[in-house]
Each structure stands twice: as structure tokens, then as C-alpha cells.
Amino acid sequence: MNLKRDVAVQTYSGLGLSALLAITILNIMLHNMPQSVKRAGEKLLEINSQDGVANAVTTVVVYFRGFDTLGEIAVLFIASLGIGLVLSSHSEHHHKVESSFILKTASKLLFPIIILFGIYVMVYGHLSPGGGFQGGVIVASAFLLLLISHQDFELSHSVISAFETLAGVSYVIIGLMGLWILDNFLGNFIPHDISQMGMLVSGGIIPLIYIIVGIKVGSEMSMIVQNLLKRSDNE
Amino acid sequence: MSDIFTYLNQKEVIDSIVLIGSMALFFVGLFGLLSQKHIIKIFISISIMEISIFLLFVGSTFVKGYTAPILGDGFEKFVGMNDPIPHAMILTAIVIGMAVFALGMSFAIEYYKLTGITDIDKMREMRR
Numbered sequence: 001m002n003l004k005r006d007v008a009v010q011t012y013s014g015l016g017l018s019a020l021l022a023i024t025i026l027n028i029m030l031h032n033m034p035q036s037v038k039r040a041g042e043k044l045l046e047i048n049s050q051d052g053v054a055n056a057v058t059t060v061v062v063y064f065r066g067f068d069t070l071g072e073i074a075v076l077f078i079a080s081l082g083i084g085l086v087l088s089s090h091s092e093h094h095h096k097v098e099s100s101f102i103l104k105t106a107s108k109l110l111f112p113i114i115i116l117f118g119i120y121v122m123v124y125g126h127l128s129p130g131g132g133f134q135g136g137v138i139v140a141s142a143f144l145l146l147l148i149s150h151q152d153f154e155l156s157h158s159v160i161s162a163f164e165t166l167a168g169v170s171y172v173i174i175g176l177m178g179l180w181i182l183d184n185f186l187g188n189f190i191p192h193d194i195s196q197m198g199m200l201v202s203g204g205i206i207p208l209i210y211i212i213v214g215i216k217v218g219s220e221m222s223m224i225v226q227n228l229l230k231r232s233d234n235e
Numbered sequence: 236m237s238d239i240f241t242y243l244n245q246k247e248v249i250d251s252i253v254l255i256g257s258m259a260l261f262f263v264g265l266f267g268l269l270s271q272k273h274i275i276k277i278f279i280s281i282s283i284m285e286i287s288i289f290l291l292f293v294g295s296t297f298v299k300g301y302t303a304p305i306l307g308d309g310f311e312k313f314v315g316m317n318d319p320i321p322h323a324m325i326l327t328a329i330v331i332g333m334a335v336f337a338l339g340m341s342f343a344i345e346y347y348k349l350t351g352i353t354d355i356d357k358m359r360e361m362r363r
Contacts, residue, residue, distance in 0.1 A: 014269050018262055029254055044320065045313040056304035056313060060323035072327045079334035083341045091247050116270060129344065133330045198307055217330060228344075 052192040053126045053203035061131065062209045066186040070171060073216055077168070080220040087227045099149050107149035112144035122214035126203050134212040136217025143222040146228050157224050160219045167216035174205055174212075244299055251292035258289035272354050274346070278339045285332050292321040 017082035044064065045056060053059045061069055125131030144152050192204035201207075205229030242248060262288060267280030296318045304316040347353055 011270070015266075018265055022258055022262055026254065026258060030251060042318075045316060045318075048304075048313055049306075054306040056316070056319040057322045057326065060319045061326060065323065069327060072331055075331050076334050079331075079338045082338050086338075086341045086345050097248075127305075127307065129305065131326070133326055137330065220334070221330075224334060228337060228341065 020150050049194065049197070051188060051203055051206065052194045052197045053206050054198050055126050055128065055131075057129075058126045058131055058206060058210060059203075061187065062206050062213070063186070066175070066209065069213065070175070073171070073213060076220050077164070078089055080224050083224050083227050087173070097151065099151065103149045107145050111142050111146055114145065115139060118142065118214075118218065123185070123207070124200075125210040125214070127198065127200070132213030132215075133217055134192045135214040136219075137221055139214075139218035140221030140225055143221065144225045144229075154230070155222055157223075163215055164219045164223075167212045171209060171212050171216070174209060178205070215235050241285065249297060249299070250295065253291065253297065257287045257291035257294065260284075260290065263287075274343045274353050274355055274358055275340070277355065278336060278343065281339075282332070282336050285328075289325045289329060289332075293327050296321050 044060065048056045048059050051059055051063060053063075118135045118141075120135075121130035122132055122135030123139055125135065143155065147155075175186045178189050179185045180188065181189040186205070186209075188204040188206070190204035190208075192202060192206075196202040243252075261284050264280045264282075264284035267283065268277055271277055271280060298317065301315055301317045302310065304313060304319040304322075306313070310316075346358075350358075352358060355357070
């Protein structure tokens with residue numbers, strides 16, 4: 001058969017199907033979305049203030065759907081595990097290009113500041129925009145800077161996995177303590193007075209869990225970054 | 236000129252713009268997914284489709300005059316604030332999406348190291 005004609009037929013039929021799908025989806029969503037989907041969170045916002053947390057997004061992530069967040073962290077862990085498994089299969093070494101003096105000094109200067117900012121974003125996740133996921137990624141970016149600029153710098157696998165394991169286990173333990181004390185998984189068993197809303201120590205277990213999420217995301221992302229960088233170096 | 240802005244500031248019009256824009260981005264990604272042969276370009280196309288969904292969710296909560304659902308700075312009650320649920324969902328989905336994208340990339344890199352092939356039409360290991 002004529003290959004060119006086949007490709008043309010496939011392209012046109014694909015485009016036609018895509019256009020049909022687009023028109024159908026737009027038709028459905030333009031008629032139904034504005035009323036039905038929009039205000040799903042009204043009720044949640046009403047009961048939100050009972051937990052004494054100023055940031056409603058944090059309450060939803062950590063408390064109302066805390067079990068889903070545990071699952072999402074598990075997905076992140078599996079992705080990190082897969083990258084480590086795939087990319088660490090060979091480890092031949094190569095000649096290293098030394099970074100310039102300015103790059104080295106500047107990255108050393110910036111590293112603690114970025115780490116501090118990441119920890120700030122984690123700890124204040126229940127009061128301001130931010131939280132564990134964002135703070136963890138900021139911490140990983142600090143390690144990325146150091147890994148790029150210092151060729152001989154390497155994160156220790158055992159330290160990172162210790163952090164990761166500790167964070168994962170303490171998430172589950174806090175959830176199980178809620179089950180034991182309040183009869184629901186991830187129940188807010190630490191006293192949380194509504195009058196303390198807006199303080200650093202408020203909201204019971206919610207800031208604690210978000211810090212744990214931050215440690216876990218930070219260590220996993222740093223490991224992913226290191227695996228990708230060190231592997232692609234080995235040309 | 237102000238007539239145009241009052242028209243564009245209507246809730247339905249903003250919704251339609253967000254929806255049509257994110258759908259257009261989605262189909263840009265879908266076209267890339269179907270037409271490209273390089274495996275890394277295919278992963279990037281999937282990533283573009285994912286980002287269009289994020290835009291749809293975050294944009295669909297936009298209401299003119301509403302603020303972020305955070306107390307403080309003079310806001311005492313959760314009134315006149317945006318819906319927190321799509322934000323909470325997308326917040327986690329972005330990080331997960333990046334990790335899964337990195338996993339796909341690592342497979343592509345390792346496959347290229349082993350065989351020297353990036354074209355998906357030439358991958359014949361599973362076709363027996």
C-alpha cells in the first residue's frame with residue numbers, strides 16, 4: 001500500500017476525531033460546569049474554621065483528604081523507587097569538569113538560605129500559602145544547585161532513606177493514634193482551640209503532618225534529582 | 236472599551252475562556268502525542284495535556300473579587316473566598332505529575348543507553 005496515503009488518512013481521521021471529541025466535551029461542560037461544579041467547597045469552607053487552621057487549602061489536603069495524601073505520597077515513593085532502580089544499574093565513572101570558583105562560592109552561599117526558605121514554607125503551611133509539597137520541592141532545588149555546581153558532592157543514600165522512612169512511618173503512626181483515641185483514621189487528637197487560629201502552634205496534628213509530608217517529598221525529590229543527574233553524567 | 240471589559244468580567248464568559256483555552260492546550264498535547272515519533276517528545280506532550288487539566292481545575296474556581304481561602308490580613312471568616320478543593324487536588328497532582336514524568340524520562344534514557352533508539356516505530360522488542 002501507499003505509505004504516504006496511509007499517513008495522510010491517519011492524520012486526517014485523527015484530527016477529525018479530536019475535533020469531534022473537543023466539540024462534545026465543550027458542549028457538555030459549557031452547559032453544566034458553572035452551576036454544578038463551582039461551589040462544591042462552600043460547605044467545606046463553613047466547617048473549616050472548627051479545626052483552627054487559617055489556610056483552608058491545607059485543611060483540605062491534610063485533614064479532609066489526608067488519607068488520599070498518604071496514597072499520593074506512596075505514589076511519589078514508588079516513582080522515586082522506580083527511577084532509582086532503572087538508573088542505578090551501571091555506575092561507570094568519567095572525567096569530571098570542574099566548576100568555576102564563582103559558581104562554587106555562590107552556590108555554597110545560597111544553599112543554606114534556600115534550605116531555610118524551604119523549611120519556612122513547610123512550617124508555615126497552615127498559616128500562609130505553601131506547605132509540605134512546595135517546601136519539599138524547594139529543599140530539593142537547593143540540593144539540585146549543589147549537585148550541579150559541585151561535581152564530587154553526593155547525597156548519602158542511607159541518610160536520605162532514613163529521613164524518608166521516618167517520615168512515612170510517623171505519618172501512619174499519627175493516623176493510627178487518631179484511630180485509637182478518636183475512632184477515625186487521622187483524627188485530630190491534639191487539642192486545637194479555635195481561639196488560637198493564626199498562631200504558629202495551632203490546628204493540632206495538621207501542621208505536624210504537613211511538616212512530615214515536606215520531609216518525605218524533599219528527600220524523595222532530592223533522590224530523583226541526584227539519580228537523574230549522576231546517571232546522565234556517565235557518558 | 237469599558238463595554239468589552241464588563242462583558243469579559245461576566246462569570247460565564249470567564250468560565251468559557253478558561254474552558255476553551257485549556258481544551259485547546261489539551262488538544263495541542265494530544266496532537267503532539269499522536270504525531271511525534273521521538274519518545275521524549277511524546278512524554279512532553281503527555282505533560283502538556285496534564286498541565287491543561289491543572290489549568291482547567293484552577294481556572295474554574297476563579298470568581299471576580301474573591302480571595303485565596305486563607306484567614307489573616309483582615310479576613311476573619313471564610314466568606315467571599317475561592318473554593319479550596321480544586322487547589323488542594325492540583326497542589327498534590329503537580330508534584331506527582333513531575334515525579335511520574337521523571338520516571339518516564341528515566342525509562343527513555345535507559346532504553347536509549349541500551350539500544351540507541353529513540354524512535355518509537357523502531358522499538359521492536361515486544362513485537363514477536
